[in-house]
Amino acid sequence: MPPVAVLTNVALSLRGRRVLDGIDLILEAGETLALLGPNGAGKTSLMRLVAGRLGPEAGTVRVGGADPHRAGAARRAVGWVPQEIALYPRLTVAENLSVFAQLAGLPRRERRAAVDRALGLADIEAVAHRVVMTLSGGYQRRVNIAAGLIGQPALVLLDEPTNGVDLAARAAIHAVLHRLREQGTAILIATHDFPEAERLADRVAFLAQGRIVREGRLADLLARLRTGPPERELILDAAPDAAAEQVLRRAGFASAGVSGLRWRTSERAGLDGAALLGTLRAQGVPVGEVRVRSPRLETLYVEALRPRDVGEAEVRPLVASGQRP
Numbered sequence: 009m010p011p012v013a014v015l016t017n018v019a020l021s022l023r024g025r026r027v028l029d030g031i032d033l034i035l036e037a038g039e040t041l042a043l044l045g046p047n048g049a050g051k052t053s054l055m056r057l058v059a060g061r062l063g064p065e066a067g068t069v070r071v072g073g074a075d076p077h078r079a080g081a082a083r084r085a086v087g088w089v090p091q092e093i094a095l096y097p098r099l100t101v102a103e104n105l106s107v108f109a110q111l112a113g114l115p116r117r118e119r120r121a122a123v124d125r126a127l128g129l130a131d132i133e134a135v136a137h138r139v140v141m142t143l144s145g146g147y148q149r150r151v152n153i154a155a156g157l158i159g160q161p162a163l164v165l166l167d168e169p170t171n172g173v174d175l176a177a178r179a180a181i182h183a184v185l186h187r188l189r190e191q192g193t194a195i196l197i198a199t200h201d202f203p204e205a206e207r208l209a210d211r212v213a214f215l216a217q218g219r220i221v222r223e224g225r226l227a228d229l230l231a232r233l234r235t236g237p238p239e240r241e242l243i244l245d246a247a248p249d250a251a252a253e254q255v256l257r258r259a260g261f262a263s264a265g266v267s268g269l270r271w272r273t274s275e276r277a278g279l280d281g282a283a284l285l286g287t288l289r290a291q292g293v294p295v296g297e298v299r300v301r302s303p304r305l306e307t308l309y310v311e312a313l314r315p316r317d318v319g320e321a322e323v324r325p326l327v328a329s330g331q332r333p
């Protein structure tokens with residue numbers, strides 16, 4: 009099956025500033041790709057290109073072989089779920105979906121079935137006749153997703169769909185994404201939530217300053233990482249004083265929480281646990297326990313975004329200021 013979306017050497021500038029550069033990305037039919045990156049990295053901009061809301065400054069974007077910025081059919085193959093709730097607050101859920109069905113160009117006779125299908129996929133039939141503004145934030149998010157699914161798109165783009173929702177709503181949204189995946193829909197999801205990306209994604213791409221700095225199948229990336237030395241996590245008996253903190257930092261540890269009691273290696277140094285415990289204690293660090301931690305997506309992300317030595321630089325600063333003002 010041909011890929012759903014292909015981006016080739018894409019560049020984009022907004023108000024004279026380069027926000028994406030050299031983007032090559034392929035999304036296969038039915039796969040879920042998680043886009044991770046710091047604020048301002050360009051995730052939303054990349055999705056807007058795939059949705060055809062923007063055209064690239066250089067390179068090409070293709071959805072189902074056509075340019076979504078110019079071809080309506082390609083645009084309609086993409087369901088866009090924006091980060092903010094984009095619904096009519098005074099209309100009911102079903103009325104909202106009906107409006108979105110009309111906007112998606114569905115003929116009148118097909119709209120009712122499309123609304124029912126989207127209600128079912130998002131598991132929100134129970135609130136179909138509730139006015140949107142009376143719903144909880146979690147339900148509004150699910151309606152927002154249902155609106156993006158109304159035209160049965162081959163590819164759905166979700167921009168931080170679980171941002172700010174409680175655990176129950178998050179689980180409900182994940183269930184929607186699993187259903188979509190089961191029916192063969194390709195999904196591109198921007199998220200800051202590592203466990204979410206691990207749970208949902210087949211592939212991940214890390215974006216930093218407008219460039220993809222690492223991309224691959226999640227299982228392959230993690231497997232490669234796990235062949236290296238394990239990460240170490242220290243549990244301290246007491247918060248370290250300034251001297252102990254210095255020892256920890258020199259040994260490559262970083263604090264992993266606000267209490268100051270948990271520290272992790274960023275270097276993944278190969279020292280054995282007992283030796284590490286002895287060495288740190290001898291230098292006045294109140295270590296209670298050394299744990300082995302299996303490297304996770306977060307480890308990959310930190311590694312991928314770490315500034316490289318000159319000459320090895322994969323992450324080239326693209327714009328002088330880099331981040332949002």
Ligand SMILES: Nc1ncnc2c1ncn2[C@@H]1O[C@H](COP(=O)(O)OP(=O)(O)OP(=O)(O)O)[C@@H](O)[C@H]1O
Nearest residue numbers: 022023027046047048049050051052053054331332
């Ligand atoms: N309409 C716009 N005009 C000018 N600059 C913009 C516009 N929209 C975004 N930008 C800039 O483009 C860069 C990328 O922004 P984008 O929203 O794509 O990043 P992001 O990775 O989605 O960030 P976040 O995680 O905060 O949502 C940022 O520097 C941002 O300030």
